[in-house]
Every structure is written in C-alpha cells, then in structure tokens.
Amino acid sequence: MNKYTIKVFLIFLVTVLFSFSANNEGKDYTGFSDANAAVQKKWEAGYDSLLQAPDIDNMVKILSAHPHHLGSVGDKNNVEFILQKYREWGFDARIDTFYALFPTPKTRLLEAVSPIKYKAALQEPSLKEDHTSSQTSEQLPTYNCYSADGDVTADLIYANQGLPQDYEELDKMGISVKGKIVIVRYGGSWRGIKPRLAQEHGALGCIIYSDPKDDGFYQGDTYPKGSFKSEYGVQRGSVEDITLYPGDPLTPGYGDTKNAKRLDRKDAKNLLKIPVLPIGWHDAKPLLEALAGPVVPDNWKGALPITYHIGAGPLKVHLKLEFNWNIVPVYDVIAVLKGSEDPDEWVLRGNHQDAWVNGANDPISGQAAMLEEAKAMGELAKRGIRPKRTIMYCSWDGEEEGLLGSTEWAETNAVELQKKAVAYINSDDNGRGFFYAGSSQTLQTLINEVAGDVTDPETGISILERRRASDITNASSATEQKELLSQPYIKSEPLGSGSDFSSFLQHLGIASMNLGFGGEDPDGGYHSIYDSYDMYERFKDPHSTYGVALAKTAGRMTMRLANADILPFNFKDMYTSVNDYVKELQKKMDEMRTSTEVTNELLNNNYYIYSQDPTKTYIPPVPKDSVPFIDFSPLQNAMIGFEGAAEVYNRVIASNHNTAPSSVEQLNMLLYQSEQKLLLPEGLPKRPWYKHAIYAPGYYTGYGVKTLPGIREAIEGRRWQEAQQQIAEAAKAINSYTEQINSAMSLLVLHK
Numbered sequence: 001m002n003k004y005t006i007k008v009f010l011i012f013l014v015t016v017l018f019s020f021s022a023n024n025e026g027k028d029y030t031g032f033s034d035a036n037a038a039v040q041k042k043w044e045a046g047y048d049s050l051l052q053a054p055d056i057d058n059m060v061k062i063l064s065a066h067p068h069h070l071g072s073v074g075d076k077n078n079v080e081f082i083l084q085k086y087r088e089w090g091f092d093a094r095i096d097t098f099y100a101l102f103p104t105p106k107t108r109l110l111e112a113v114s115p116i117k118y119k120a121a122l123q124e125p126s127l128k129e130d131h132t133s134s135q136t137s138e139q140l141p142t143y144n145c146y147s148a149d150g151d152v153t154a155d156l157i158y159a160n161q162g163l164p165q166d167y168e169e170l171d172k173m174g175i176s177v178k179g180k181i182v183i184v185r186y187g188g189s190w191r192g193i194k195p196r197l198a199q200e201h202g203a204l205g206c207i208i209y210s211d212p213k214d215d216g217f218y219q220g221d222t223y224p225k226g227s228f229k230s231e232y233g234v235q236r237g238s239v240e241d242i243t244l245y246p247g248d249p250l251t252p253g254y255g256d257t258k259n260a261k262r263l264d265r266k267d268a269k270n271l272l273k274i275p276v277l278p279i280g281w282h283d284a285k286p287l288l289e290a291l292a293g294p295v296v297p298d299n300w301k302g303a304l305p306i307t308y309h310i311g312a313g314p315l316k317v318h319l320k321l322e323f324n325w326n327i328v329p330v331y332d333v334i335a336v337l338k339g340s341e342d343p344d345e346w347v348l349r350g351n352h353q354d355a356w357v358n359g360a361n362d363p364i365s366g367q368a369a370m371l372e373e374a375k376a377m378g379e380l381a382k383r384g385i386r387p388k389r390t391i392m393y394c395s396w397d398g399e400e401e402g403l404l405g406s407t408e409w410a411e412t413n414a415v416e417l418q419k420k421a422v423a424y425i426n427s428d429d430n431g432r433g434f435f436y437a438g439s440s441q442t443l444q445t446l447i448n449e450v451a452g453d454v455t456d457p458e459t460g461i462s463i464l465e466r467r468r469a470s471d472i473t474n475a476s477s478a479t480e481q482k483e484l485l486s487q488p489y490i491k492s493e494p495l496g497s498g499s500d501f502s503s504f505l506q507h508l509g510i511a512s513m514n515l516g517f518g519g520e521d522p523d524g525g526y527h528s529i530y531d532s533y534d535m536y537e538r539f540k541d542p543h544s545t546y547g548v549a550l551a552k553t554a555g556r557m558t559m560r561l562a563n564a565d566i567l568p569f570n571f572k573d574m575y576t577s578v579n580d581y582v583k584e585l586q587k588k589m590d591e592m593r594t595s596t597e598v599t600n601e602l603l604n605n606n607y608y609i610y611s612q613d614p615t616k617t618y619i620p621p622v623p624k625d626s627v628p629f630i631d632f633s634p635l636q637n638a639m640i641g642f643e644g645a646a647e648v649y650n651r652v653i654a655s656n657h658n659t660a661p662s663s664v665e666q667l668n669m670l671l672y673q674s675e676q677k678l679l680l681p682e683g684l685p686k687r688p689w690y691k692h693a694i695y696a697p698g699y700y701t702g703y704g705v706k707t708l709p710g711i712r713e714a715i716e717g718r719r720w721q722e723a724q725q726q727i728a729e730a731a732k733a734i735n736s737y738t739e740q741i742n743s744a745m746s747l748l749v750l751h752k
C-alpha cells in the first residue's frame with residue numbers, strides 16, 4: 001500500500017463505522033441539513049408563486065420588438081432596458097463593456113455566369129403574417145460572420161454537408177474541390193467546420209444552403225403556414241473557428257478591453273481565408289440544377305425536385321463578398337445579489353440577449369425566463385429572504401458572433417472567477433417539449449433532484465419523468481430500454497460548445513450546466529428574420545408556459561447552489577461517466593485495429609476494384625499503418641484512485657448529514673475549485689485555449705462534444721505517440737482531482 005491507499009483505507013474504516021447513522025430524510029436536497037432543507041423548500045414554493053407566464057411573454061415581446069444584433073441601436077436599447085429592470089428589482093447592476101472585431105457586409109454578390117445566368121436574391125422577404133419581418137432597414141443582411149473578403153469565379157461543385165466523410169467519398173471518386181467553389185448544405189455538424197474543410201481542401205470559396213430535406217417542406221408546412229423554413233429563409237451564423245478559441249479573434253485568451261493589445265487580423269488563427277455565404281434553397285436550386293458530372297450517392301440527396309449532381313461545373317459562379325471590419329462595443333449586463341453569509345462565493349447564471357435579427361426564440365425565450373427568475377429572486381430579497389452566497393445574473397452580448405461577451409468577461413475576470421465562482425448555469429433558446437441538460441457530471445445529481453421537483457406544464461408529471469419516458473420509449477433496443485427503466489435518473493450530457501458555458505467550463509474549470517426545453521417546437525426560423533414574436537407565440541412556446549418551467553428549473557439550481565450547507569457536487573457521477581469514456585476509447589482502438597486489418601486485406605485481394613462498376617472512375621482507399629497497442633494503464637490506475645475517493649466521499653457526506661464540518665468554508669472552496677484540477681496546464685494539443693481534460697468541442701464537430709478530447713482526437717487522427725502523451729496528461733489531472741476530493745474528505749473525517 002502506498003501512502004495514498006492507506007489514507008483511503010483509513011477513511012473507509014471511519015466511514016463504515018459512521019455510515020449506519022446516515023440519515024436519508026431530506027435526501028432530495030443533497031448538501032442541506034434537514035432543518036435547512038425545510039427552509040429551502042418553503043423558499044422555493046414562495047419563489048414559484050412569483051413567476052408569471054404573462055410577464056415572460058411580455059418580456060419576449062419587448063426584447064424582440066426590433067432587430068438587436070451586436071453593435072446595433074436595438075442591442076443598446078435592450079441592454080439599457082435590462083439594466084434598468086435589474087436595478088428596479090433590487091440588484092446591484094452594471095454594464096461591463098468590451099470592444100470586439102465585428103464584420104458586417106458591404107458587398108454580397110452571388111451569380112451564375114455560364115452557361116446559365118442567374119443572380120441570387122440573397123433576401124428574405126417580409127410577410128404580412130409576421131409583423132417584425134418588415135423592419136428591413138434595421139436587419140443584418142444574410143451572411144456568415146467572419147467570412148473572409150473575396151472575389152472569386154470558378155466551377156461550382158457539390159460536396160453534400162462538407163464534412164470529413166464527404167471529402168473521403170469525393171477522394172474515392174477521384175474528384176477534387178481544389179480551385180473550385182464548393183456548395184454544401186447545412187446540417188451534420190456546426191456550420192464553421194464546412195468552410196474550414198473547403199479551405200483545407202483547396203477550394204476558393206464556399207456556399208452553404210438550407211436544403212428543404214433538413215428544415216423545410218420535406219419536414220412539414222413552411223412558414224407562415226407552419227414553422228419550417230420557406231424557400232427564402234436563410235440561416236445566418238458565425239464561422240469563426242471556435243474549436244481553436246471563441247471570443248474576439250484578435251484577443252485570444254485575454255479580455256478585449258479598450259486598450260488591450262490586438263492581433264493583426266491576418267494573424268488571427270480562427271479566421272477563415274476564403275469567402276463563405278449562406279443562402280436559401282430558392283437561390284440554391286438554379287445553381288444545383290445546372291451541375292453535371294456524376295450523380296451523387298444516395299445519402300447526399302436533398303429534397304429538391306432535381307437530380308443532384310456533384311459537378312464540378314459546367315456551371316461557373318461568381319462570389320464577391322466585402323465586409324466592414326469594425327471594432328464595436330460588447331455590452332454585458334451583470335446584476336449582483338449579494339450573499340448574506342458567503343458574499344465571496346458566486347453562483348453565476350447567464351443567457352445571452354443579442355440576436356442575429358429579432359431573435360424571439362434565440363435567445364430571448366431564455367433571456368426572458370432568466371429575467372423572470374431575477375425578478376422573483378429580487379422580490380424575495382426585498383422580503384428579507386436572501387441567498388447565503390452571492391448570485392450573479394449575466395445578460396451576455398455578442399454570443400452569436402462567437403460567445404464574445406461571455407468569453408471576454410471570463411478571460412478578463414479569470415483570476416477572481418477561479419477563486420470565487422461556485423458554478424455557472426446557462427440557458428439559451430427555449431421551447432415546448434422535453435427537459436434537457438448538459439453539464440459537468442459532478443452536477444448530475446443536483447440536476448436530477450431539481451428536475452424531479454418541477455412539473456411539466458403539458459402532462460402534469462415531473463420534467464424528469466417526462467424526459468425519462470421519452471428516453472425509454474425512443475431507445476434503440478429492448479435491452480437499452482430495460483437498462484433505462486432500471487435507472488431512476490437521467491444522464492446529464494457532456495458539454496461541447498455553442499453557447500456561453502464554454503469559457504467557464506473549458507477554459508476556467510468552473511463546473512457548468514446548460515438547461516432548456518424543446519423537441520415539440522420545430523425550428524425553421526433559426527437565425528432568420530422569421531425568428532419573431534409572431535412565430536414564437538404560434539409555434540415555439542405559446543403563452544410562455546415552458547418559459548415558466550425553465551425559470552423554475554434554473555432558479556432552483558441557482559438557489560440550491562447558493563444556499564446548500566455543503567455544495568452538492570457528486571464525484572461518483574463524474575467517475576462513472578469518465579470511466580465510460582475510458583472504456584469507449586479502448587473499444588475504439590480495438591475497432592480501428594480490426595478495420596485497418598480488413599481494409600488492408602481487401603486491398604491486397606483487389607476486392608475494392610472488383611466490387612465497383614468497371615466503367616466508372618473509382619479510387620480505392622489507401623492502405624493504412626497498423627494500429628499499435630497503446631498503454632492505458634496510467635489512466636486506469638488514476639481511475640482506481642478516483643473511484644475510491646469518490647465513493648468514500650459520498651459515504652462520508654451521507655454519514656455527516658446533519659453535522660457541520662470543521663471548516664465549512666474551506667470545505668466548500670475545495671469542492672467548487674475541484675473542477676479546476678481537471679484542467680491541463682498546457683491545454684489541448686494545437687488548441688491550448690481549451691484546457692479541460694474531460695470536455696471540449698470536437699475539432700471536426702464544432703458544437704458536438706469530444707470527451708477525453710486530447711486522447712480521443714489523437715486516436716481518431718492516428719497520432720499514437722500524442723495519444724500516449726495525452727493519456728499521461730489526463731491521468732495527471734485525474735490524480736490531482738482525486739487528491740482534492742481527499743482533502744475535502746479529510747475536513748469531514750477529522751471533525752468526526
């Protein structure tokens with residue numbers, strides 16, 4: 001036994017002795033003594049009674065009344081309005097201002113030059129059924145933010161969704177996009193991956209269109225009859241490469257305050273070098289129709305009434321884009337409700353308020369719910385019911401361009417946040433349907449406890465049970481259904497990117513969660529002028545009943561974190577998830593080994609050639625180096641220590657249910673700073689901004705998460721040495737995390 005094992009063993013003995021006295025009452029309020037759980041319960045009932053659906057609805061209407069993108073008059077007006085509201089409700093509120101690079105279009109031209117002529121409209125028409133759609137002079141035109149300037153004319157080529165597997169398919173057909181303009185459809189991954197891959201493959205420009213198969217008439221009635229995308233609807237959106245780093249491209253890793261040193265635009269690694277433009281299918285159809293060359297594979301076909309060809313050509317298109325590369329103010333509204341006992345422990349709650357256009361759904365549905373929470377929390381404080389810890393509401397700006405407001409704020413306040421921030425609770429767009437949660441898995445127990453206490457407005461059961469019902473009925477096999485039936489909780493999903501939690505979790509190591517409802521609110525309005533109050537009221541969340549559900553849910557998370565005696569982090573949940581990820585990676589290695597062997601054998605026997613139509617061009621895959629065995633033991637050993645500490649900690653906590661530890665402040669600080677121990681000092685290979693050893697957005701998936709990202713992406717990229725190094729790094733982080741859990745535990749045990 002080494003020193004560490006002896007310690008765990010001793011603690012284990014102590015635990016066994018005391019665990020018989022474990023009290024299960026108040027078990028739905030982990031971290032609360034029985035007396036405080038009773039107080040908390042009353043507080044939450046009082047809180048619920050203050051939440052009003054008509055107020056949320058009205059707030060959605062007010063904040064989406066005009067376009068309010070970053071740097072606009074509408075944005076500034078909303079910011080001032082929100083500031084005033086927070087102050088009215090009794091908060092100490094302020095605006096923290098940053099200055100970020102924000103390009104807006106000066107020239108947008110897309111035309112077919114030969115053999116046909118066509119000039120793309122690039123315009124979303126206003127509709128009489130949608131009142132704000134006619135605010136043309138205030139709207140940002142349709143574009144992809146952080147596209148490069150460019151003026152290119154070339155053959156057009158269709159590359160499906162523009163993802164790695166699509167380029168592999170093109171390779172097999174012997175087709176290259178080099179020197180061409182690529183047209184791809186939305187879907188399959190975060191949009192920014194598409195132009196980056198086009199650029200990596202030598203394309204001169206990229207066009208991203210919305211195919212009706214994904215969110216248009218193929219799915220259901222289009223707007224304004226239904227809510228799916230019409231032929232003119234366009235998805236705006238940022239193409240800043242957030243997989244390298246989010247925030248202002250010119251200030252990686254530090255705040256873009258007024259006098260901050262800024263990179264030259266050409267040196268910003270997360271900016272594209274080629275022009276990219278989004279279009280609706282009305283503009284895409286004539287272009288796709290004019291392509292020749294091979295017919296596309298089946299899974300590349302959209303729902304347009306045409307035969308989809310790859311090209312390249314004979315159609316030549318001309319794409320010209322020019323932008324005003326301005327620096328604009330980014331206004332974060334920060335509202336503070338000071339804690340009565342531990343003012344230097346901060347529970348952060350955030351949602352962005354900026355939109356691409358009117359943004360009734362994205363993000364105002366979430367912002368309005370959060371403001372309703374703040375209103376109720378302020379009212380309770382006026383009645384003398386204040387949180388123990390400080391609660392901070394953050395209405396972020398510039399989220400749409402690349403999480404600008406939250407990233408710059410987090411980078412600027414990094415030192416203080418790592419000292420004081422207990423957790424970060426995020427939401428974004430919200431709609432009718434099922435509860436969903438992503439988080440650091442240490443918060444999974446809290447999420448389940450809260451979800452069990454909130455009632456679903458449509459069915460009357462808890463949002464937890466409704467979500468479980470959906471997971472179980474939609475599971476892929478009876479075996480999986482049986483397994484889900486036997487577990488009375490929901491798993492909180494690991495977080496990638498795509499909203500404001502990213503900096504807190506992945507850069508600073510602050511345990512974070514992302515909450516919302518959806519699934520019954522088909523979304524064809526996303527990032528278009530039709531994401532309006534009219535669409536929200538008819539299709540997204542009529543009467544804001546799910547706005548109330550979100551306020552109840554996120555409000556409870558905030559309050560329980562603000563009032564718990566001992567913070568309700570569950571390290572065993574974290575262990576269980578990470579252990580699954582480790583096993584997944586080992587399995588992945590085995591699968592890659594087999595697939596490499598098979599591929600090479602098929603190549604040796606010419607089976608790839610014989611299986612094809614000999615009259616067509618076909619290039620078989622290249623042989624691959626065999627997959628070695630790499631050593632997972634440092635990680636496996638770290639996991640053994642982690643499991644022991646996590647289990648013992650839970651038992652000690654249960655046995656100490658109604659007693660205070662020797663220093664509760666010191667204990668809580670160890671708990672909420674524990675996630676920081678999972679940060680890699682050097683960050684991930686080639687993207688050091690991302691420091692979390694367990695969660696990162698995938699380099700080739702964007703918003704989609706990669707767990708144990710350093711190891712996983714090295715394996716996927718067949719960089720075996722790097723994978724081995726990353727195993728060592730992750731093991732180190734997990735060992736230091738385990739030590740922190742043990743330090744927290746020793747405070748509890750010593751007291752006993």
Ligand SMILES: [Zn+2]
Pocket residue numbers: 352362363399428429
């Ligand atoms: Zn959003």
